[in-house]
Amino acid sequence: MTEAEAIELVKELIIEAEAVRRDNNLLNAWRRKGSAVLDRLFGDDSKQARAFLNVDFRFRGMRGLGDNAPLVRAFNNGIEKSKGVLQSCIWEIEHFGLPSSASGPSTQDDLLQIIGKLCERFHAVARQLRNRYDQRPTLVIEDEYDVQDLLHALLRLYFDDVRPEECTPSYAGKAGRMDFLLKDEQIVIEVKKTRKGLGTKELGDQLAVDIARYQSHPDCKMLVCFVYDPDGHIGNPRGIERDLARDSDDPAVRIVIYPR
Numbered sequence: 001m002t003e004a005e006a007i008e009l010v011k012e013l014i015i016e017a018e019a020v021r022r023d024n025n026l027l028n029a030w031r032r033k034g035s036a037v038l039d040r041l042f043g044d045d046s047k048q049a050r051a052f053l054n055v056d057f058r059f060r061g062m063r064g065l066g067d068n069a070p071l072v073r074a075f076n077n078g079i080e081k082s083k084g085v086l087q088s089c090i091w092e093i094e095h096f097g098l099p100s101s102a103s104g105p106s107t108q109d110d111l112l113q114i115i116g117k118l119c120e121r122f123h124a125v126a127r128q129l130r131n132r133y134d135q136r137p138t139l140v141i142e143d144e145y146d147v148q149d150l151l152h153a154l155l156r157l158y159f160d161d162v163r164p165e166e167c168t169p170s171y172a173g174k175a176g177r178m179d180f181l182l183k184d185e186q187i188v189i190e191v192k193k194t195r196k197g198l199g200t201k202e203l204g205d206q207l208a209v210d211i212a213r214y215q216s217h218p219d220c221k222m223l224v225c226f227v228y229d230p231d232g233h234i235g236n237p238r239g240i241e242r243d244l245a246r247d248s249d250d251p252a253v254r255i256v257i258y259p260r
Contacts (some may be wrong), residue, residue, distance in 0.1 A: 003093050006041050010093075013037060014086050021079050027057065034082070038089060043099055048089050055081045108222065108252075111185055116256055118154045119226045123259040126150060126230075144193045147228045148179055151191060155180065178214075186221040188214055188251070194233035200240065203227065207244055211253055220251045227257040 013034050020026045031053060038049035057078035126141045129150075141147060148164070155162045163181040180189040190210050192203060207225055214220045225244075227234065234240065237257035246253040 001041075001098070003098055006093050006098055007090050009037050009041070010086050010090050014083050017079050017083050017086075021076065024075060031082075034086070041089070041093070041098060048085070048092075052082060052085045055085065111182075111187060112222075112224070112254060114158050115155075115187070115189065115224055115226075116254075118151070118158075119256045119258050122147075122151065122154070122226075122228060123230060125154065141193075141228070141230070143195075144191055147191050147193050147226075151189070151226065152180065155182070155189075159185065178217075178220075181219060183219060186219050188217065188220045188223050190223065190225045192225065192227045194227065194229045194231065196233075199233050200235060203234065204240065204244070207255065211244070211246070211251075214251050217251075223251045223253045225253070225255045227255065229257055230259065 013030070016026075016030055016033075020030045034052050035049045038052055039046050042048045055078050057075055126139075129138050130140065132138045139146060139150060141150065152162060152164060159182050161183045163183055164179065178188050179191045181187075182189070190207075192198075192206065194203065198206075210225065211223060214223050227237075227240075229237065234257055237260050241255045241257060244253060244255045
């Protein structure tokens with residue numbers, strides 16, 4: 001996230017403060033949003049978010065302000081104090097910039113850690129999606145296309161430019177398409193879902209072909225292969241991850257298999 005984008009987020013909170021002033025029922029949602037924005041910009045449990053949440057509005061826990069003039073004054077004072085905290089955050093960004101964590105991961109290890117965590121938690125997210133209120137329609141993971149759809153949404157949490165189905169150079173007479181290209185980070189993500197007939201050997205063969213294909217792709221400095229194995233078809237996932245990982249080749253390769 002750029003400093004200009006961060007400042008716009010904080011300015012949006014300041015503008016929304018006037019809507020909260022007119023309708024105190026919006027207060028809790030506004031404070032939660034403000035805390036989330038400031039933690040995203042300045043780090044988890046940031047002093048900026050704590051200062052924002054520590055503003056006392058006095059009437060919290062009561063049904064509302066009513067015609068109580070002292071409560072109304074205290075509430076408006078709380079709004080002004082909150083806006084002051086937000087204005088000071090803008091001043092900090094303008095003069096000192098954003099912490100490196102807010103402007104996005106800067107090293108390859110940071111990027112891999114983020115992608116690895118998304119893959120690690122993928123199964124838990126997929127399982128949670130099955131349990132919707134009143135049995136409403138949801139995304140059920142049945143094949144690789146379903147895995148791609150959900151992973152695409154998760155990647156957008158951290159990466160601005162996620163390009164699905166980019167063309168790859170011809171390999172062995174055939175051109176293909178990558179699942180995802182993180183253009184700015186020069187990372188390609190390939191998705192596999194195990195099934196009957198796609199076990200350890202077949203998976204290894206497919207990954208070897210993928211790795212060879214991306215050696216000539218100009219935007220691929222790192223290839224991450226996410227293998228979703230909900231039914232446990234892969235007997236030794238750590239062994240495959242170690243055997244196929246490459247550090248020095250171009251591209252470098254990481255294999256992540258979940259759940260384990």
